[in-house]
Structures are given as C-alpha cells and as structure tokens.
Amino acid sequence: MTAALALGDDALVLSHRLGEWAGHAPVLEEEVALANIALDLLGQARTLLSFVGDEDQLAYLREERAFRNVQLVEQPNGDFAHTIARQLYFSVYQHLLYEELAAGDGEFTDLAAKAVKEVAYHRDHAEQWVLRLGDGTAESHERMQNALDALWRFTGELFEPVEGVDVDRHALRDRWLTAVSSVVERATLTLPTGPQSGAWTAGAGRQGLHTEPFGRMLAEMQHLHRSHPGASW
Amino acid sequence: MAAVTADQTTQGTAGTTDDADAERLAAFDAAVAADDRIEPRDWMPDAYRASLIRQMAQHAHSEIIGMQPEANWITRAPSLRRKAILMAKVQDEAGHGLYLYSAAETLGASREELLDKLHAGRQRYSSIFNYPTLTWADVGAIGWLVDGAAITNQVPLCRCSYGPYARAMVRVCKEESFHQRQGYELLLALSRGTPAQHEMAQDAVNRWWWPSLMMFGPPDDSSAHSAQSMAWKIKRHSNDELRRRFVDICVPQAEALGLTLPDPDIRWNEELGQHDYGAIDWTEFQEVLKGNGPCNEQRLTQRRTAHEEGAWVRDAAAAYAEKHAARPGSVGAAAQPVEATA
Numbered sequence: 001m002t003a004a005l006a007l008g009d010d011a012l013v014l015s016h017r018l019g020e021w022a023g024h025a026p027v028l029e030e031e032v033a034l035a036n037i038a039l040d041l042l043g044q045a046r047t048l049l050s051f052v053g054d055e056d057q058l059a060y061l062r063e064e065r066a067f068r069n070v071q072l073v074e075q076p077n078g079d080f081a082h083t084i085a086r087q088l089y090f091s092v093y094q095h096l097l098y099e100e101l102a103a104g105d106g107e108f109t110d111l112a113a114k115a116v117k118e119v120a121y122h123r124d125h126a127e128q129w130v131l132r133l134g135d136g137t138a139e140s141h142e143r144m145q146n147a148l149d150a151l152w153r154f155t156g157e158l159f160e161p162v163e164g165v166d167v168d169r170h171a172l173r174d175r176w177l178t179a180v181s182s183v184v185e186r187a188t189l190t191l192p193t194g195p196q197s198g199a200w201t202a203g204a205g206r207q208g209l210h211t212e213p214f215g216r217m218l219a220e221m222q223h224l225h226r227s228h229p230g231a232s233w
Numbered sequence: 234m235a236a237v238t239a240d241q242t243t244q245g246t247a248g249t250t251d252d253a254d255a256e257r258l259a260a261f262d263a264a265v266a267a268d269d270r271i272e273p274r275d276w277m278p279d280a281y282r283a284s285l286i287r288q289m290a291q292h293a294h295s296e297i298i299g300m301q302p303e304a305n306w307i308t309r310a311p312s313l314r315r316k317a318i319l320m321a322k323v324q325d326e327a328g329h330g331l332y333l334y335s336a337a338e339t340l341g342a343s344r345e346e347l348l349d350k351l352h353a354g355r356q357r358y359s360s361i362f363n364y365p366t367l368t369w370a371d372v373g374a375i376g377w378l379v380d381g382a383a384i385t386n387q388v389p390l391c392r393c394s395y396g397p398y399a400r401a402m403v404r405v406c407k408e409e410s411f412h413q414r415q416g417y418e419l420l421l422a423l424s425r426g427t428p429a430q431h432e433m434a435q436d437a438v439n440r441w442w443w444p445s446l447m448m449f450g451p452p453d454d455s456s457a458h459s460a461q462s463m464a465w466k467i468k469r470h471s472n473d474e475l476r477r478r479f480v481d482i483c484v485p486q487a488e489a490l491g492l493t494l495p496d497p498d499i500r501w502n503e504e505l506g507q508h509d510y511g512a513i514d515w516t517e518f519q520e521v522l523k524g525n526g527p528c529n530e531q532r533l534t535q536r537r538t539a540h541e542e543g544a545w546v547r548d549a550a551a552a553y554a555e556k557h558a559a560r561p562g563s564v565g566a567a568a569q570p571v572e573a574t575a
Contacts, residue, residue, distance in 0.1 A: 026542070026547060028297065131553065225311045231430055232312075
C-alpha cells in the first residue's frame with residue numbers, strides 16, 4: 001500500500017504546515033482560504049491513510065523515517081511567498097495527477113474524483129497569488145522569485161515513480177512544466193533553472209529520507225498523542 | 234424592514250433644523266419601540282451609531298483575537314478528527330470576524346480603521362481571550378464554556394434593533410452552537426477517558442469557569458453602557474440576568490460531564506427558582522481589561538505582527554489590482570473560474 005501512504009502523507013504534512021498559518025495570515029480572507037485548503041488536504045489524508053490502516057496510528061505513531069511524503073510539502077512556511085510557491089508547485093502537480101487518477105479505474109478513482117474539485121480550487125488560489133505577488137510591487141516580485149528559486153530543487157521528486165500509482169510520470173512532468181511556466185511567465189517571473197532533484201540536492205522523501213525541519217514538525221504534531229498511550233480522544 | 238429613511242424625513246419638512254431633528258428622533262424612537270429594524274440608510278442618533286460601531290468592532294475583534302488561543306493547539310491536536318474539527322472552528326471564527334466587520338462597515342466605519350484601533354489598543358476585545366490555553370482540554374473548555382457564554386449573550390442580539398447586526402448574529406449563532414456542542418463532546422471524551430485525561434478536563438474547567446462568567450461584563454450597578462443599550466434595544470437583557478441564565482444552563486451540564494464547577498457557593502435557590510453562585514473577582518476582571526491579564530501583551534503583539542508582516546502582501550494585491558483594472562480583460566482572464574468547494 002505504498003501509494004496510499006505516499007499520497008496520504010503528502011496531504012497530511014502539507015495540511016499541517018498550512019495549519020501553522022492560523023492566526024498569522026496577512027489578511028482575514030487568507031485565514032479562511034489557508035484553513036480551508038488545510039482542511040481539504042486533511043480530509044484527503046484521512047481517506048488515504050484509512051486505506052492503509054488506522055489513521056491516527058499512522059499519523060501519530062510513525063517515526064520520521066517511516067513517512068513517505070515528498071520533501072516539498074514538509075518545507076517550513078517561510079514568508080507568504082514561500083507558502084504560495086510551495087502551493088503552486090504542489091497543487092498543480094496534485095491537480096494533474098488526480099485528474100488522471102479520476103479518469104482511470106484504479107483504487108484511487110473515487111477519492112481522486114472527489115478531491116480533484118478541491119484541488120482545482122487550491123490551484124486557482126495559488127496561481128492567483130503568484131500573479132499578484134509576481135506582478136505586484138518590486139518587493140513582492142523579488143520575494144516571489146526568491147521563493148520559486150528556493151523550492152525549485154524539491155520539485156523533481158514529484159515525478160519519481162510511486163508503486164501503485166499508474167501514470168506516465170514523464171507526461172505528467174511535461175504538463176506540470178507547461179502549466180507552471182505559463183503562470184510564472186504571466187506573473188512576470190522567471191522559471192528557475194537549477195537541478196530539480198538528485199541525491200546531492202533533494203528527492204528521497206518517498207524512501208523516508210527527509211529534511212531536518214521535518215523531525216521537529218513531527219515532534220510537535222505527535223507529542224500529545226504519544227504522551228497518553230492507548231487513550232482515545 | 235426599514236423604519237424610516239433619511240430621504241423621507243427630510244422631504245416636506247418645512248420647519249427649522251431643530252424641528253427636523255426632533256421629527257427624525259421621534260420616528261427613530263417609534264421604530265425602536267415598535268421593534269422595527271433600523272437599516273443602514275435610516276436616520277439614527279449619532280450616539281446610537283457610535284455605540285453600535287464600538288460594540289460590533291469589539292465583537293469582530295474578539296472573533297479574530299479569539300482564533301489565537303485555539304490555533305495554539307491546531308498543530309498538537311491528538312487525533313486527526315479533532316484536528317479537522319479545530320481547524321474548521323478557527324476558520325469559522327475568521328469568517329465571523331468578516332461578517333461583523335462588514336456589518337460595522339454599514340455604519341460608515343472601515344475594516345482598516347477598526348483594525349488600526351485594535352492594534353493601537355484603542356478598541357477592546359473580549360477579556361476571555363487573554364487567558365492561555367495550557368492543555369488540550371482547554372480547547373474543550375473554550376468550546377463548552379466560552380462559546381456557551383457567547384451564545385447566551387448573542388442569541389438575544391439576533392433581535393437587536395440594528396438589522397445588519399441582528400442578521401449577522403443569526404448566522405454566527407448557528408455556527409457557535411455547533412462549536413459549543415463539539416467542545417462539550419471533547420470534554421466528555423476526556424472526562425470518560427483515562428484518569429490523566431479526566432484530570433486534564435477538570436483542571437481546564439477550573440481555570441476557565443470564572444473568566445467565562447466575566448464575559449457577561451460588569452455587574453448591572455456598574456455597567457456603563459447597559460441602560461442606554463437596553464433603551465435602544467441593542468441589548469435585551471442585563472449582564473447579571475444573562476450571567477445567571479448561563480449558570481443555570483451550566484450546572485446540569487457539568488453534572489452530565491462528570492466534572493465539578495470550581496465554586497463551593499453554587500446551590501439551587503428554591504425560592505428564586507435559580508442558582509446562587511459565589512462572588513466574582515472583579516479586581517482580576519478590571520486588571521485584564523486594563524491590559525494586565527496573562528496574555529494581553531502576547532495576543533496584541535501577534536495580531537500586530539501578522540498585520541505588519543502581511544503589509545507587503547496587501548500592497549502587492551492592491552498594486553496588481555490597480556495595474557490590471559486599467560486593462561479590462563486581463564484581470565479575470567488569468568483565472569480559470571472554478572467552483573469553490575468551501
């Protein structure tokens with residue numbers, strides 16, 4: 001069940017990061033939007049993890065090395081531009097992937113058919129903000145470009161094969177690149193040019209190799225549950 | 234319905250300005266007396282307008298400051314189900330803030346101006362949010378007691394004389410009731426859980442009970458705005474009346490929860506048909522209102538910081554909107570309209 005775990009962990013971890021924004025967003029409407037996206041992702045995570053086993057046991061009692069999410073989603077929020085760059089890269093990927101899964105007849109068809117509507121909204125939200133920040137002020141332009149550059153090296157991992165997810169990864173990557181390039185260009189920004197993945201940069205989250213901030217994120221997420229073994233909540 | 238419009242009162246009034254004012258005031262008073270709703274374009278006394286702006290702004294501020302003590306536990310919620318419930322609740326609170334700022338804007342205030350006043354410490358928010366959430370059970374205690382007190386306060390506001398406020402309250406109360414039940418259910422799960430969980434629940438109730446009673450405001454004999462607010466039918470019941478009603482609701486609920494309320498003086502008063510309860514520490518209340526509560530500094534600082542750190546984002550959105558307003562077609566053209574899933 002590697003696939004459900006991989007997709008479920010992606011959604012769980014990104015949802016958690018977005019939850020950290022509550023009470024800190026730049027404008028009240030974004031409090032609503034970020035929480036809304038976090039909730040959608042948490043819903044997807046719960047469904048996917050339940051395919052594998054008990055959702056809480058999987059979320060709260062696995063160690064860092066057992067998580068199968070891509071490193072992109074575990075990256076700290078940074079400033080609003082970093083959060084939006086992470087959302088753009090991930091939601092475009094997730095939207096394209098779920099569209100394809102929804103059209104197929106695999107085990108994720110039903111989940112993908114429901115989630116694709118949510119993810120279309122996430123994608124639109126991210127694209128709109130990339131446009132506003134890229135084509136806003138000089139400061140926002142610079143911040144948005146920095147964020148796109150900083151997170152670029154985590155994007156290659158999105159297209160690593162996942163056992164049980166039956167899609168053409170190369171075609172997916174091409175469509176992702178076309179979509180992201182188009183938004184970046186319309187936002188008057190430049191598509192980053194560095195390497196997208198590799199052992200020397202990033203890209204082993206699916207094997208349980210994560211970046212350093214992830215351990216602290218899990219420590220916070222899991223501590224209460226782990227402090228009361230066997231309790232129900 | 235609109236009681237009387239400004240246009241109607243000015244038309245055909247041949248007398249002096251004083252006469253016209255007296256006539257408008259009489260029409261306003263008659264509308265309030267008849268339980269008509271005052272609407273944004275109706276004439277209203279300046280003091281009524283100012284009093285409503287003050288109350289609605291404070292109410293909106295309470296919703297957004299109130300996100301903080303609960304958001305404090307989002308990243309530590311002990312199950313995914315509870316995490317989803319808490320995220321949805323905090324999201325609702327941001328939404329309530331938005332309704333209430335919109336309602337206040339119908340009176341001529343702007344959200345920016347009201348937020349500036351909050352950040353400058355010139356407008357208040359509910360004293361309750363200056364207490365810390367120290368354990369997970371606090372999330373349940375806030376749902377049960379704090380939302381419970383808020384509902385007791387707000388249900389009568391659904392009949393408030395000012396239409397936009399009353400209508401906002403109808404929507405807010407529906408969602409608050411849902412949150413309140415979820416908080417109660419959270420505490421019930423803890424109370425019936427392990428001994429450590431039960432203890433956690435009792436400790437939270439002990440810490441939140443008295444601050445919740447303070448949410449109804451000062452006692453009737455020292456409440457500055459009460460008499461006028463009641464005359465204008467902004468308020469329908471006195472602070473003490475609502476507080477007592479809340480105690481009467483909570484006593485049997487605490488019993489059902491298997492938890493005790495930290496007040497040895499609570500007992501049923503057969504003669505009055507209500508509960509007596511112990512003395513509230515009004516010194517503590519005054520200190521918290523003055524800014525000396527445990528979290529006043531932290532709450533305002535976080536709010537100011539979020540606002541200041543978000544300034545470049547709001548500036549970018551404004552600059553983008555301005556650039557693209559000049560080029561119709563390019564604004565929406567960027568967006569593929571999709572159905573919102575919220």
